[in-house]
Amino acid sequence: MTVISNHMPTAELQALDAAHHMHPFTTNADLARKGARVITGAKGVYLTDSEGQRILDGMAGLWCVNIGYGREEMAEVAARQIRELPYYNTFFQTTHVPAIALSAKLAELAPGDLNHVFYASGGSEANDTNIRMVRTYWAETGKPSKQIVISRKNAYHGSTMGGASLGGMTGMHAQGGMPIPGIHHIDQPHWWAEGGDMTPEEFGLERAGQLEAAILELGEDNVAAFIAEPVQGAGGVIVPPESYWPEIQRICDKYEILLIADEVITGFGRTGNWFGSQTLGIRPHIMTVAKALSSGYQPIGASIVCDKVAKVIDACEFNHGYTYHGHPVAAAVALKNLEIMEEDDILGHVRDVAAPHLKQGWESLADHPLVGEARIIGMMGSIALTPDKGRRAAFAAEAGTAGYICRERCFANDLVMRHVGDRMIIAPPLVINRDEIDLLISRARTALDETHAELKARDLMQAA
Numbered sequence: 001m002t003v004i005s006n007h008m009p010t011a012e013l014q015a016l017d018a019a020h021h022m023h024p025f026t027t028n029a030d031l032a033r034k035g036a037r038v039i040t041g042a043k044g045v046y047l048t049d050s051e052g053q054r055i056l057d058g059m060a061g062l063w064c065v066n067i068g069y070g071r072e073e074m075a076e077v078a079a080r081q082i083r084e085l086p087y088y089n090t091f092f093q094t095t096h097v098p099a100i101a102l103s104a105k106l107a108e109l110a111p112g113d114l115n116h117v118f119y120a121s122g123g124s125e126a127n128d129t130n131i132r133m134v135r136t137y138w139a140e141t142g143k144p145s146k147q148i149v150i151s152r153k154n155a156y157h158g159s160t161m162g163g164a165s166l167g168g169m170t171g172m173h174a175q176g177g178m179p180i181p182g183i184h185h186i187d188q189p190h191w192w193a194e195g196g197d198m199t200p201e202e203f204g205l206e207r208a209g210q211l212e213a214a215i216l217e218l219g220e221d222n223v224a225a226f227i228a229e230p231v232q233g234a235g236g237v238i239v240p241p242e243s244y245w246p247e248i249q250r251i252c253d254k255y256e257i258l259l260i261a262d263e264v265i266t267g268f269g270r271t272g273n274w275f276g277s278q279t280l281g282i283r284p285h286i287m288t289v290a291k292a293l294s295s296g297y298q299p300i301g302a303s304i305v306c307d308k309v310a311k312v313i314d315a316c317e318f319n320h321g322y323t324y325h326g327h328p329v330a331a332a333v334a335l336k337n338l339e340i341m342e343e344d345d346i347l348g349h350v351r352d353v354a355a356p357h358l359k360q361g362w363e364s365l366a367d368h369p370l371v372g373e374a375r376i377i378g379m380m381g382s383i384a385l386t387p388d389k390g391r392r393a394a395f396a397a398e399a400g401t402a403g404y405i406c407r408e409r410c411f412a413n414d415l416v417m418r419h420v421g422d423r424m425i426i427a428p429p430l431v432i433n434r435d436e437i438d439l440l441i442s443r444a445r446t447a448l449d450e451t452h453a454e455l456k457a458r459d460l461m462q463a464a
């Protein structure tokens with residue numbers, strides 16, 4: 001048996017990593033030449049790497065570690081649950097206390113009559129469930145032709161066949177034969193990049209109107225559901241114009257289309273309320289949750305389903321489920337996470353302290369010569385890098401060139417900030433305090449200065 005300790009030299013860890021570990025969404029051959037950064041520990045909002053470097057995690061891992069790293073109670077709950085009941089299934093007329101307790105808690109927290117929980121190991125699986133659930137719902141209610149799910153370009157709904165098909169990432173669709181049949185994509189409400197001469201409000205209505213046009217074109221009798229993230233996350237933290245969601249809601253109501261809110265990022269406090277649907281004023285029939293459901297301490301996701309849909313699904317045998325549905329350790333840890341959210345009043349901290357302070361700091365970056373816009377909602381923000389602020393111009397260089405440079409400059413300044421094309425995005429742990437926010441903003445500004453200098457030196461400040 002091989003035991004690999006943190007104390008192995010970094011180069012040896014990197015060599016083993018390159019030899020045997022295939023990284024997701026990565027050109028592994030390039031990474032192998034450079035060597036992956038080895039993360040060895042974390043506490044609060046800081047990561048530590050194998051060289052002893054301390055890095056401020058502006059992304060809460062992958063948008064998940066909302067309560068911050070290193071919460072002892074989470075470890076205790078996991079250990080206790082493993083001793084008591086590490087695993088049992090819920091397929092064959094059995095259940096267990098963690099799944100019961102978490103389901104009841106989620107029903108209490110979720111808005112409206114979202115009272116029923118179907119589990120998964122993550123967001124992608126939950127969205128696969130959603131496709132099958134909405135199609136089954138319509139088949140069982142005598143409308144079997146209602147099968148198409150409408151989604152949006154540049155949406156992210158996961159990486160399984162179903163999730164990636166719902167998603168609107170062209171790079172993902174290009175590999176492996178996606179999207180699967182019965183998925184239709186409309187344009188995204190991304191005013192800065194695609195709004196042209198329209199005001200944001202006009203543009204929001206135009207983009208929402210595409211849903212109605214698609215329903216009419218495909219036929220009302222063929223459309224099962226519309227799925228969207230309340231605020232697009234992986235697409236670049238795109239906050240829709242205010243006119244967008246009310247119009248989408250009106251259209252879903254009018255045509256009786258099921259509305260699925262993919263809350264995998266926006267759930268559990270990210271936008272300042274428990275769910276993004278509350279912040280954006282949406283009434284979904286199903287919410288997809290994962291990520292911050294357990295603050296990333298355990299892999300778990302779920303579909304939270306309204307009374308109307310659950311009643312129909314419960315009346316038939318839904319031939320679907322995952323081995324780790326409601327996994328007891330994951331469920332116990334998720335429940336503890338929600339308890340910590342409540343006991344520490346993390347939503348209160350976000351509302352009164354973190355979100356206003358972060359907004360002030362983040363929006364102050366808009367005066368930087370490289371920044372076209374700085375958008376933020378709750379604890380998720382984005383900035384558009386541009387060679388020409390006045391024209392909202394894209395760079396002449398391949399999309400992502402400037403963003404990648406900026407991400408590297410962030411890393412060099414001990415800040416994790418991610419890039420999506422030439423947009424920089426943040427979603428720090430919700431527990432981040434004022435001083436840590438100040439540090440995040442000052443490191444981001446330094447990284448922007450260095451990026452600007454490098455772009456000028458390499459003659460890359462050219463507009464497309």
Ligand SMILES: *Cc1c(COP(=O)(O)O)cnc(C)c1O
Binds near residue numbers: 127156
């Ligand atoms: C991350 C994400 C998913 C996929 O979740 P996984 O746990 O990676 O399967 C789905 N939807 C949204 C909005 C996400 O951000």
